[in-house]
Amino acid sequence: MTCITPSRIAALTRLRSSIFQTSYNPTSMRTGxxxxxxxxxxxxxxxxxxxxxxxxxxxxxNPGWNLIDRDEQQRLQDIEDRKKRGKGTPTKAKNKGEGRRAQRKR
Incomplete structure (x- = not known):
């Protein structure tokens, strides 16, 4: 029985992968x-x-339909009510000096 060298096996694997259009990965790295x-x-x-x-x-x-979404109307009304009670979202800072952190550092 003849002994086949590893370089011949590697060459055969490389040729086989080119013929069958598979990826040649001799180190068995994960490729995904x-x-x-x-x-x-x-x-x-x-x-x-x-x-x-x-x-x-x-x-x-359809611009002419003017459908009214009752849930959206209720949500907008709730937001307006919260703002009246002072529970609305805080205003965004326009520049770096107006931020909450900058006020705390003073």
């Missing part, structure tokens, strides 16, 4: 090829979840 070959999940998920249609999208698509 298994995950790159896998089927994409995005299209399946888009088919599974139904398309959500909201009032804002319908109003943008």
């Amino acid at each position: 090829a298994k995950y790159l070959r896998r089927r994409l999940q995005g299209p399946s998920m888009m088919q599974y979840y139904p398309l959500e249609v909201d009032f804002a999208a319908l109003n943008r698509a």
Whole structure:
């Protein structure tokens, strides 16, 4: 029985990978090829979840309809009520000196 040298085996592997269009990876490094070959999940998920249609999208698509979203109206009313009681969101700082940290350091 003849002994085949490792260099001949490496040359054969390199030639085989070029013929069959596979990646030549003699050091067995992780390449992620298994995950790159896998089927994409995005299209399946888009088919599974139904398309959500909201009032804002319908109003943008059809300007003459003027549909009223009751939940959005209620949300805006709640925000306005909170602002009247002083519980609204704080105003953003226009520059670095107006920030909360800068006021605390003084």
